[in-house]
Amino acid sequence: MFNNGFTRSAAVLKGLLVVLACVSGAQCLDYYTEKPSYMQTCRINDPEFVKCSTTSIQKLMDQLGKGIPEVNAVIGPFDPLKVKEIQFAQDNQGAVTLHANLTEMVAIGLSKLVIKESKVSKKDYSWETKIYIPKLRLEGQYKMAGKILLIPLNGAGHMFIEIEKLNILMRTKTRLYEKGDFTFYNVTKIRMDLTPGGVKTNFENIFNGNSKEVERSTNLFFNENWREFFEALRPLITETVETTLLDILQKIFHLIPANFFVEDIPKSTELYAKGKAN
Ligand SMILES: *[C@@H]1O[C@H](CO)[C@@H](O)[C@H](O)[C@H]1NC(C)=O
Numbered sequence: 379m380f381n382n383g384f385t386r387s388a389a390v391l392k393g394l395l396v397v398l399a400c401v402s403g404a405q406c407l408d409y410y411t412e413k414p415s416y417m418q419t420c421r422i423n424d425p426e427f428v429k430c431s432t433t434s435i436q437k438l439m440d441q442l443g444k445g446i447p448e449v450n451a452v453i454g455p456f457d458p459l460k461v462k463e464i465q466f467a468q469d470n471q472g473a474v475t476l477h478a479n480l481t482e483m484v485a486i487g488l489s490k491l492v493i494k495e496s497k498v499s500k501k502d503y504s505w506e507t508k509i510y511i512p513k514l515r516l517e518g519q520y521k522m523a524g525k526i527l528l529i530p531l532n533g534a535g536h537m538f539i540e541i542e543k544l545n546i547l548m549r550t551k552t553r554l555y556e557k558g559d560f561t562f563y564n565v566t567k568i569r570m571d572l573t574p575g576g577v578k579t580n581f582e583n584i585f586n587g588n589s590k591e592v593e594r595s596t597n598l599f600f601n602e603n604w605r606e607f608f609e610a611l612r613p614l615i616t617e618t619v620e621t622t623l624l625d626i627l628q629k630i631f632h633l634i635p636a637n638f639f640v641e642d643i644p645k646s647t648e649l650y651a652k653g654k655a656n
Pocket residue numbers: 465477478479521522523
């Protein structure tokens with residue numbers, strides 16, 4: 379249940395129902411059975427669906443920024459958001475090699491996220507979402523070995539990457555399933571295409587403390603050549619953002635029925651029986 383230290387209004391509580399038994403007394407799997415007041419429901423067969431869906435997802439994001447106790451109980455705070463540990467390895471037959479481990483990471487700025495367009499496919503209920511984030515800051519501890527812009531690096535310490543005017547094209551695969559009388563999205567896969575408008579960065583201790591002066595000039599070099607810097611780190615940054623958002627979206631959409639977003643969504647049996655989707 380959601381009664382571990384969270385206070386919330388009776389109205390919010392009313393929308394919840396404990397459906398499944400608690401697993402060994404530790405974790406209960408709850409979901410909304412009444413539509414929360416901040417949600418806007420759309421019909422996929424409506425010609426204005428994309429417009430409606432864009433507003434609907436924006437409202438959810440705005441509310442997430444303000445806090446939704448039942449959701450935050452599962453995902454934690456939305457901004458700053460805790461990022462899972464990332465272990466990254468890129469080996470291109472020796473040409474570009476980069477190994478990085480990111481820990482104690484947070485993402486700052488998601489509460490200012492703008493949904494520019496939210497499309498849902500009638501065929502397989504995959505999504506295509508255009509997102510804009512004015513400023514996304516990834517900050518934490520790094521350990522890195524490899525090369526960025528031909529500079530051999532071998533360091534560990536605190537780092538941040540601040541991406542300004544970030545446009546994201548997000549493609550999401552889903553699989554519908556039912557709980558009780560509701561249909562839910564199981565978010566199974568995410569692919570992101572990131573287009574930054576600017577990048578600021580700083581890696582402390584980038585040469586394992588060998589020279590503060592060289593460290594400063596290297597970070598300056600990265601900032602002056604931020605486009606090339608971003609391209610070099612694109613796979614790492616993309617993986618970080620994808621992993622983070624996939625986890626969040628999975629958790630949110632196990633809690634909130636898809637029917638509250640798309641009123642006329644088919645049941646999974648209808649959709650998959652037709653052989654319309656895999
Ligand atoms: C990242 O962590 C893994 C597992 O702990 C380790 O094998 C690898 O060497 C680390 N990479 C770096 C660059 O420190």
